[in-house]
Amino acid sequence: MTRVRTDLFVSLDGYTSTTDNTPSNPMGVDWGRLTKAHTGTRTFRERVFGDTSGAGTTGVDDTYVASFFEGAGAEIMGAGMFGLHAFPDDPDWKGWWGDRPPFGTPVYVLTHTAPRPPITMEGGTTFHFRTGPIEDVLAEATEAAGGLDVRVGGGVGTARDFLRAGLVDQLHLTVAPIVLGRGTRLWDDLSGLDRTHTVTTEVAESGTIHVTFTR
Amino acid sequence: MTRVRTDLFVSLDGYTSTTDNTPSNPMGVDWGRLTKAHTGTRTFRERVFGDTSGAGTTGVDDTYVASFFEGAGAEIMGAGMFGLHAFPDDPDWKGWWGDRPPFGTPVYVLTHTAPRPPITMEGGTTFHFRTGPIEDVLAEATEAAGGLDVRVGGGVGTARDFLRAGLVDQLHLTVAPIVLGRGTRLWDDLSGLDRTHTVTTEVAESGTIHVTFTR
Numbered sequence: 001m002t003r004v005r006t007d008l009f010v011s012l013d014g015y016t017s018t019t020d021n022t023p024s025n026p027m028g029v030d031w032g033r034l035t036k037a038h039t040g041t042r043t044f045r046e047r048v049f050g051d052t053s054g055a056g057t058t059g060v061d062d063t064y065v066a067s068f069f070e071g072a073g074a075e076i077m078g079a080g081m082f083g084l085h086a087f088p089d090d091p092d093w094k095g096w097w098g099d100r101p102p103f104g105t106p107v108y109v110l111t112h113t114a115p116r117p118p119i120t121m122e123g124g125t126t127f128h129f130r131t132g133p134i135e136d137v138l139a140e141a142t143e144a145a146g147g148l149d150v151r152v153g154g155g156v157g158t159a160r161d162f163l164r165a166g167l168v169d170q171l172h173l174t175v176a177p178i179v180l181g182r183g184t185r186l187w188d189d190l191s192g193l194d195r196t197h198t199v200t201t202e203v204a205e206s207g208t209i210h211v212t213f214t215r
Numbered sequence: 216m217t218r219v220r221t222d223l224f225v226s227l228d229g230y231t232s233t234t235d236n237t238p239s240n241p242m243g244v245d246w247g248r249l250t251k252a253h254t255g256t257r258t259f260r261e262r263v264f265g266d267t268s269g270a271g272t273t274g275v276d277d278t279y280v281a282s283f284f285e286g287a288g289a290e291i292m293g294a295g296m297f298g299l300h301a302f303p304d305d306p307d308w309k310g311w312w313g314d315r316p317p318f319g320t321p322v323y324v325l326t327h328t329a330p331r332p333p334i335t336m337e338g339g340t341t342f343h344f345r346t347g348p349i350e351d352v353l354a355e356a357t358e359a360a361g362g363l364d365v366r367v368g369g370g371v372g373t374a375r376d377f378l379r380a381g382l383v384d385q386l387h388l389t390v391a392p393i394v395l396g397r398g399t400r401l402w403d404d405l406s407g408l409d410r411t412h413t414v415t416t417e418v419a420e421s422g423t424i425h426v427t428f429t430r
Contacts, residue, residue, distance in 0.1 A: 012409075012426065013402035014229045177414040177426065181406020187228035191396020194227075199392040201418045209416050209424055211227065211392065 002142050005170035006152040006159045007068050008186065009034045012175065015183030017156040023086050030183060034176050037208040041065045048102050060204035064172065073148025074141040075107040076134075078158035082109045082127070094119055094127070101125040103153075106144045108137050110158060134161055156184050164189055168213075171197070175209035217357050220385035221367040221374045222283050223401065224249045227390065230398030232371040238301050245398060249391050252423040256280045263317050275419035279387065288363025289356040290322040291349075293373035297324045297342070309334055309342070316340040321359045323352050325373060349376055371399050379404055383428075386412070390424035 010016040011034060018028030038044060042056030043065040056062070079085060087093040095101060104124040111129050119127040130137045141150045152162045162168050171193070173186075197213035204210065225231040226249060233243030253259060257271030258280040271277070294300060302308040310316060319339040326344050334342040345352045356365045367377045377383050386408070388401075412428035419425065 012414075013405070177416050178409045179402065179406050181402075187394065187396075190228070191394050194393045199227075199422060201392050201422045201424050203416045203418045203424070207414065207416045209418070209426075211424075 002073070002145050002147060003149045003169040004138065004142075004152060004162065004167055005072075005149055005172070006154075006162065006168050007172045007174065008154070008156060008159055009038065009174050009176065010186050011178050011180040011183070013179045013181065014185055014187050015180040016186040017154075017184045018180075019183050028183075030180050033178055034180070035174075037061045037176065037204065037206040038065060038174055040206075043069065048097075057206065059206075060202060060210065061174075061206055061208055064174065064204075064210055068151075068172075069102070071149050072103075072105060072151040073145030074105050074150045075103050075153050076137060076141050076150065076158070076162075077107060077109055077153040078155050079109060079111040079113070081153060081155045081158070082107075084109070084111055084113065088113070091116070094121065105148075106141070107153075108141050110134065110137060134165060134167070138162075138167060156186065160186075160189075163193070166196070169215055171213040173209075173211040173213075175211055177207045177209065217288070217360050217362060218364045218384040219353065219357075219367060219377065219382055220287075220364055220387070221369075221377065221383050222387045222389065223369070223371060223374055224253065224389050224391065225401050226393050226395040226398070228394050228396065229400055229402050230395040231401040232369075232399045233395075234398050243398075245395050248393055249395070250389075252276045252391065252419065252421040253280060253389055255421075258284065263312075272421065274421075275417060275425070276389075276421055276423055279389065279419075279425055283366075283387075284317070286364050287318075287320055287366040288360030289320050289365045290318050290368050291352060291356050291365065291373070291377075292322060292324055292368040293370045294324060294326040294328070296368060296370045296373070299324070299326055299328065303328070306331070309336065312340075320363075321356070322368075323356050325349065325352060349380065349382070353377075353382060371401065375401075375404075378408070381411070384430055386428040388424075388426040388428075390426055392422045392424065 008016050018030040020028040040057050041062040043062050045051040045056040082095050100122040107127050109129050116129045152159050197215045200212045202210045223231050233245040235243040255272050256277040258277050260266040260271040297310050315337040322342050324344050331344045367374050412430045415427045417425045
């Protein structure tokens with residue numbers, strides 16, 4: 001059965017994503033600290049950077065990263081995550097991930113601007129652009145996933161839209177043991193999530209806390 | 216050497232203490248959920264309730280509770296935690312803890328109202344009331360602790376005053392795996408704490424996350 005799942009990064013003080021983004025540094029300077037344990041894993045290095053040297057951490061963090069990449073049959077993301085806000089006027093923009101994005105599935109990009117034709121990339125990724133309600137896009141992605149999971153990839157605003165609408169079956173938080181003091185707040189309007197979902201917690205060798213809400 | 220340490224409860228979404236307090240329920244209805252893993256331990260039941268039956272959880276949570284009760288030579292708390300806000304007009308008020316409070320040390324109560332004479336309780340606890348700056352009260356408490364630790368017991372406002380002033384050597388957070396959605400926010404103005412202190416994380420059998428900042 002298809003599950004809808006999302007993975008987010010958050011600091012101890014509840015900041016996810018960052019607010020100091022610029023076109024030349026689209027993720028902001030805090031982003032590296034927030035995602036350090038995740039991007040330092042062997043699986044991430046292999047899947048995203050194509051680094052097959054075996055470098056990178058193994059252990060609990062790597063297990064979660066491997067799970068992240070497994071079992072997804074479709075992806076949904078916001079326009080900002082794809083880069084439409086940073087490059088609104090470039091009809092040839094194909095996302096941040098190079099010619100061979102790490103998704104390997106249909107990717108549905110939510111946008112309010114003029115529809116674009118789909119973009120077929122190497123490795124099984126096709127970007128589709130959709131302007132409809134999230135429920136409709138989710139129905140299409142679920143159909144495309146063919147029984148595998150639908151991943152709501154981000155950004156935070158998109159993930160929060162799905163969470164608030166009660167559409168997410170599994171929320172996995174990678175909690176970095178840092179106090180950012182600035183950024184986008186994760187938790188507003190999510191009270192009660194621990195009543196509809198079961199919460200599990202685990203600490204990795206890096207000190208990173210993994211919190212998973214499942215229903 | 217005397218260390219200044221404080222222990223706080225916090226939800227996943229950063230709420231510590233609660234804001235739904237009333238005179239008849241001074242800790243609020245959320246407080247029980249926030250402190251459940253702590254108050255359910257064998258050590259807490261024995262030290263606070265005098266329950267010597269051996270009931271209560273053991274394991275990681277209990278180890279932290281035992282550490283909480285060990286090594287403190289003096290305590291500092293705010294007027295609200297002692298109960299001066301709930302019972303401002305009762306000169307005979309002696310706190311929430313009965314005739315034999317679990318501190319067993321001098322306790323310095325910070326207050327802005329008229330000074331009260333000290334109250335000597337059973338079991339080594341004496342309540343002293345102080346109106347001076349927190350640095351002065353800390354100096355007096357450090358002297359009284361005789362080389363043992365000074366514990367800043369709470370409430371959250373008092374603990375945050377000491378944290379913001381850079382006076383806390385060890386902050387231990389008991390993070391309940393719940394999303395409260397309301398209460399007093401812990402994290403505001405504490406960014407950078409992970410740069411002055413080392414952060415360690417551990418998960419208990421209860422799913423509770425223990426986060427410790429030490430310098």
